[in-house]
Each structure stands twice: as structure tokens, then as C-alpha cells.
Amino acid sequence: MMTGDMPKAAAPAGSGWRDRFANTPTLLPGIAMLALVLGISIAGVVVNLSDRIAVMAGPVNAPPSLNFPLGTQREGRDVLALLLLGTPNTLRIGLIAGGLGVSVGTLLGLTAGYLGGRADWVIRSLVDAGLTIPPLAVLILIAATFRVVTVEAMGLVVALTAWMYPARVIRSQAMTLRERTFVQVAKLSGAGVGHIVGREILPNLIPFLAAGFVGAVSSAMLMSVGLEILGLGSQRDITLGSILYTAILNAAVFRGLWWWWLSPIVMMVVIFLALFLLSVALDAYANPQRRGS
């Protein structure tokens, strides 16, 4: 997708890791950006910031200064400290929802794709119907009904819609793998369903699972930030979305307090871009025919 400008003839079949990197030029920048975000998250978890985010920890609505590099907000809390605490929480929501979504989706996709028949019909109808409804609309209704208190609860709520897309992708892959010779051989040699699905099919799905996981984490974070901006976020924990929500609610933009809302946005741009670059690379790895197109 991102490689080259015109479709090139397929590179000569190389087996070394060098060739793989040549086909996925977005992999290393993606990993580098992600490492930066993870470093910031770890700092946020390790360093004790409770003094800095206390109300009146500094002057109110102060622009960036030496003492407060990213300024302070309406209650005098340090925006840098809020950012350090919010980043890991937002990542946690993405990981919980993305992990659950991919696990449940894989389970359902494998069941539907491998078993076929009635199970397939039920799961496929459920997924097809579910995918016609924009997930954020349903999540708004759910979050407005059951008020979300913690980051973990937020992850669970977002996970409710995160399984459908992985289920569809894994189902179609499982269906093609089912017909492949090595699966047929295993079946003929008397292997049980558990062995075939777990040992023959699943290992072949790893690239798709990796790409699906990155995609699911990214869209789960997008959903959670969307909910948080609407005021439906966790009422207890600080996240990147909740910093934005309080900034918008207090008209930070109209009052020219740019440092309050700009830093969470920059952080999220880095996160989303990193995951996008990573998913492009994984996609190229999972679907070699798409390389260079």
C-alpha cells in the first residue's frame, strides 16, 4: 500500500528477513513511534504524579513554563502530568477491548469457518447484521445507560462491538484453510477437531491475528476517545479523551488555552499513526499479493 509509487514486479522470492523489511517499509517507523509511546506510558505508571495533578498544583490556566512544560489547566493541574497518566490509561482501554475483541472474534470466526453449517449461519448473520450498525451509535446508548466508572469498564464496553470485524476476517481465512491439503491429510489421519483447529489452522492465522489485533486496538481507542469527548468516559480515571472533554467543556479553544488540548491531541496522533504504520506493514506480510499496490 505504501510501498513504491507504481506496482512493481514482485521482488525475487527472498527468504531473508532483509527482504521482508524491504517489503514493509512502514514497520520500523511504526515500531519506533510505538516504543516512544510505551516509554511515556511506563514513565506515567512509575513516576508518582499525585502532587502535580492535585487541584491548584500550580497557577490556573498558565501557559507552558519551565516549571510546567505543558502549562496548567483550569484547576491548576499540570497538563504534562495529566498526559503522562492519561496515555497508559487510553492504551489500556485499547488493549483490553482489542484483546477481547480479537479473542472472541477468533473463537467465533474459527467455529463458523471450520464447522460451517448452522453454527456458521448463526454467526455470519449476527456479524453481518452487526456490521451494518455504526459501533459508536450503540456504544453511546450503552455508555449513557450504564455509567462507566473505571478504565477497565470502558474497555469492556468498547469490546462489545470490537469482535465483529475480526470474526469476519478469521471466518473467511478458516474457510479457505479448511480445504487445504494439509488439513485434509490431518483429518484423514484421524486428528480431532481440537488438534486440527489448534495445531494446523491457528498457526497459519497468526499474521492475520496480529494485523487484526493492531486494527482492533486502534479502533477501540478511537471509539473510547469518541465516547469520552461526549462525556461518557470513565468518571474516575484520567485518559487522553477525558483531558480533551474537560478542555472542550471549559471552552479552552475559544479562550485560547491551546496547551490544554493540543498535547493530548499530539499524543493521540502519534499513537494512531504508529498503529496505522504497523498495520500496513502487517497487512503486507499477511497478504503478499497486496504488496506494492
Add this chain to the structure above:
Amino acid sequence: MSRSYLVQRLGSFAATIVIAATLNFLIPRLAPQDPIAALLNRMDSKRGLVDGAEQLVAQYRETLGLNDPLPVQYLKYLENLFLHGDFGYSIAYFPNHAGDLILRAIPWTVGLLAVATLIAFVGGNLLGAIAAWPRTSNVMRRLIYASMPLSVVPYYFLALILLQVFAINLKVLPLGGVFTVGTSRGFDVQSILDLVSHLVLPVLSIALALTGFWALSMRGSMATVLGQPHLTYARAKGLRDRRVFVRYGMRNAMLPQWTALALEVGSIITGGLIAEIVFSYPGVGMVLFTALRTADYFVIQGVVMFVILGVATATLAIDLLYPLLDPRIRLQ
């Protein structure tokens, strides 16, 4: 287009609507504290403030059938929704109907999203096609990479940044809303210019983000089409570049873009609603934002229904128009 396809497509449209209504019915009833019961209690508390509130609430309990068994409540809910188009009352703007609040906001939202999507779809496809064309300069091609960060982040990010630059720093465009406070609203040149100046930033923030998205996928699609034999043949015949580019290249490369548009409608609408909040734009998104802060449950339900209905209708329209664009489908 075969009749069975049409029937099947209309069937799945109807199914989506029924699922949406069912979710709207079921979710509040699964909660440990039914938000609708809470809402009616709050309505009841307004009895002294609003004339006839008591009768309205009593009548409402009756129509919702809150004392009936669940299946009866469900049927009554569907009847209210589909036969009477009744979403219930707004508590914040009691005794206004939730449906009326949303209806008043819909033209604003539809107008904003339609203009922004149109600009982005036309501009993005053209940019993407040009980037894939072999005789395009490298500078032009690199431009697409610059649009990449915009296409992976939500619209409201760009909305905030554009507001800061153009309304705060440069002070060339207004901050939010759709009219300057204190001016007359009529059909004169000045009012229309005022309105347009308020619309520039909301439209731009959605259109810019979407342009990158369309350009990226169009470039891939165009590159595939350009590699096909009939294009080589067209060139060998001596057709002029422009004709090859538009009639042979873009026309074919556009087809997957229409399908992508149908898939993207959901995120355009939900993303647009949030962008409205940043601009205090009087659309459905702002109605939702206010409703969420006042726990105005029937309005929230109504907005969710509007979003699902809007996405389903737009997708249906694109699917039904698609055979007109791709003659191969019509023949099947």
C-alpha cells in the same frame, strides 16, 4: 439489477432498522436502574412548573405500558416508534418532543456532511488518480504522504487545530455557531456571507481528513487499473492522455471507491457529530451533547436511531445506484 437482489437488499435495510429499534428498547431495560423510569420521575417532578405535566406523564406511562409484560411493552414501543414516529419527550426542553429537537437539527448535520463528503470524495479521488499516473511529478506524489496523518485521526482533532489557527491566531474566521450574535438572519447577501464564513471551518475539518483517506485508496485502485492490458491497448491506439486517464483509468478505478463510500458512511456520520461539538454547530451532534449532559434519555435514543437510520439509508442508496455505475453488475 435483479429483483431478488432488490428484495434482499430492502430486507436487510428493514432488518437493520428493527435491530436498531430493538437495541433502543432492550438496553435501558437491562440496566439495574431503568433510565426511563428515572426520566419519568424527573418529568413528574416538573408538574408544578409546566402545565399539564402530570397528565402527560400518566399518559406516557400508559402508552409505554410500563406495567405490562416485556413482550407487550416491546410491541407498544415499536408501534409508537414506527406508526406514530414518537421518540418520547425531551426532559431538558419539556414539553418538546425528542423527535422535534432532532428534526430541527437534521438539515444542519446533513448539509454539513453532504458538502464536506462531496468535496472530499471528488478532490480525494482526483488527487489519488493523479498520484498514480506515471507522468506525475514526484512532488505531487509525496503530497499524498503528507495527508496520511490526517486520514488516521478523528475529524475533531483537525477541527481544534483549524479553530486555533484561523479563529484565534489569524482571526479571519468566526469561532463557532452559525450566525454572528446580534445580526439579522435573512436572505440578504450579508447574512449569507456570515453563514458561509461560519461554515468554512466545520466543512474544512471534515473534508481535509476525508480527502487523504480517499486519495490513498484511489491511488492503489488506479495503480491496479493502469497496469491492465486494456489501458496499454488504449494508449497503443493513440488515444489522448486525458481520455485514457478519465474514461479508461478513473472510471474503472472509481468502482471500489463507491463501495468504500458505503462502508465509510457510518464513521463519517459519527465522526461528524463529534466535530459539531467542537464548533458549537447546531446539528444533531450538539443535540446529543446537550442531551448527554442533562441525561435526556429519549433524545439520546432518538439521536442513536437517527444515526443508524441515516447510515442504513445512505448505504442503501449507494448500493442501489451502484449497478448504474458498473454495467457488469446490471447484466448479472
